[in-house]
Amino acid sequence: xxxxxxxxxxxxxxxxxxxxxxxxxxxxxxxxxxxxxxxxxxxxxxxxxxxxxxxxxxxxxxxxxxxxxxxxxxxxxxxxxxxxxxxxxxxxxxxxxxxxxxxxxxxxxxxxxxxxxxxxxxxxxxxxxxxxxxxxxxxxxxxxxxxxxxxxxxxxxxxxxxxxxxxxxxxxxxxxxxxxxxxxxxxxxxxxxxxxxxxxxxxxxxxxxxxxxxxxxxxxxxxxxxxxxxxxxxxxxxxxxxxxxxxxxxxxxxxxxxxxxxxxxxxxxxxxxxxxxxxxxxxxxxxxxxxxxxxxxxxxxxxxxxxxxxxxxxxxxxxxxxxxxxxxxxxxxxxxxxxx
Ligand code: NAD
Ligand code: TYD
Numbered sequence: 001x002x003x004x005x006x007x008x009x010x011x012x013x014x015x016x017x018x019x020x021x022x023x024x025x026x027x028x029x030x031x032x033x034x035x036x037x038x039x040x041x042x043x044x045x046x047x048x049x050x051x052x053x054x055x056x057x058x059x060x061x062x063x064x065x066x067x068x069x070x071x072x073x074x075x076x077x078x079x080x081x082x083x084x085x086x087x088x089x090x091x092x093x094x095x096x097x098x099x100x101x102x103x104x105x106x107x108x109x110x111x112x113x114x115x116x117x118x119x120x121x122x123x124x125x126x127x128x129x130x131x132x133x134x135x136x137x138x139x140x141x142x143x144x145x146x147x148x149x150x151x152x153x154x155x156x157x158x159x160x161x162x163x164x165x166x167x168x169x170x171x172x173x174x175x176x177x178x179x180x181x182x183x184x185x186x187x188x189x190x191x192x193x194x195x196x197x198x199x200x201x202x203x204x205x206x207x208x209x210x211x212x213x214x215x216x217x218x219x220x221x222x223x224x225x226x227x228x229x230x231x232x233x234x235x236x237x238x239x240x241x242x243x244x245x246x247x248x249x250x251x252x253x254x255x256x257x258x259x260x261x262x263x264x265x266x267x268x269x270x271x272x273x274x275x276x277x278x279x280x281x282x283x284x285x286x287x288x289x290x291x292x293x294x295x296x297x298x299x300x301x302x303x304x305x306x307x308x309x310x311x312x313x314x315x316x317x318x319x320x321x322x323x324x325x326x327x328x329x330x331x332x333x334x335x336x337x338x339x340x
Pocket of ligand 2: 088089183192193194195197209210211212214216217218253277
């Protein structure tokens with residue numbers, strides 16, 4: 001019987017991870033800490049909330065008093081930090097909350113791990129800390145040795161947290177691991193990121209805003225494959241180590257948007273090419289051979305199948321989606337795309 005704290009569990013990947021853990025480790029107690037920002041939805045955890053092994057605590061990871069109170073009561077063995085501001089476009093609009101949550105919030109969680117003796121702290125990071133790769137060098141991939149070279153306030157804040165976690169490991173002996181994953185897709189994804197935004201807009205016959213010509217490349221992974229990798233790392237990974245996680249599935253944005261149109265039977269005339277994102281990273285590609293060799297991980301989901309399942313999920317979970325398309329989301333869409 002272990003107690004596992006999952007911060008950010010009402011968000012996209014954290015929510016999927018909660019379900020993964022409840023299924024794979026029914027003897028564990030899973031405690032979710034989330035302050036429910038615009039990106040956190042308690043409805044994502046509706047099924048988990050009926051499970052006696054699951055507990056939800058509403059708290060901000062920057063609030064030291066609340067976090068220490070939860071750790072004092074729960075004494076977690078393993079802590080996985082998903083909580084973050086996660087959207088690049090929002091970080092370009094207003095970086096401050098990214099620095100607060102992603103850096104200072106991570107520090108509070110790590111201090112709590114030290115104070116209450118957690119045997120593992122895991123930081124969920126991103127391949128974006130490596131910056132980008134050129135479009136014309138398909139031979140290049142990010143390894144764990146690739147220098148940190150961030151482009152956006154989001155990636156800079158995640159890189160700062162990674163460096164802080166490694167410093168806590170070396171200086172205070174925090175038993176920390178870090179994973180850097182590529183772009184996730186799947187159920188419960190907030191419709192501001194590429195795939196869920198395009199599905200949501202296409203469902204409503206609204207324009208599909210593709211930045212520039214849609215030639216930028218991302219390396220996509222089905223969210224449950226990411227969750228399996230984290231599960232392996234927290235149990236078998238070596239502390240002080242970074243593990244890259246990638247689906248080995250590079251695609252141009254425009255190709256993805258066309259596939260979504262086909263899946264939904266919508267015309268490609270909905271596609272609208274809009275002004276580029278500032279500082280837009282060209283290409284991400286991840287070398288995850290360390291994780292594959294050391295821990296035997298391999299992604300299971302083919303993109304074709306994962307995208308089909310994701311589109312079906314949005315079709316079958318309109319209530320979840322409609323709960324999200326509220327005031328804050330609508331004003332964000334107006335700010336971001338109204339005049340682009
Ligand atoms: P998300 O935005 O969907 O969810 C973030 C969750 O954190 C939300 O539930 C939100 O309420 C919560 N949160 C935010 N600030 C908080 C705070 N101060 N205190 C407590 N809770 C807070 O994000 P996601 O896409 O699920 O990403 C989860 C993690 O994975 C992030 O750390 C992100 O950097 C990382 N990551 C994401 C991707 C991706 O493709 N989405 C890829 C690699 C890494
Ligand atoms: P996003 O899902 O925001 O993830 P990230 O920027 O963290 O990789 O964007 C994925 C790609 O899709 C990225 O190249 C930007 C592009 N994009 C669009 O073309 N239009 C959009 O409306 C959004 C949100 C993203």
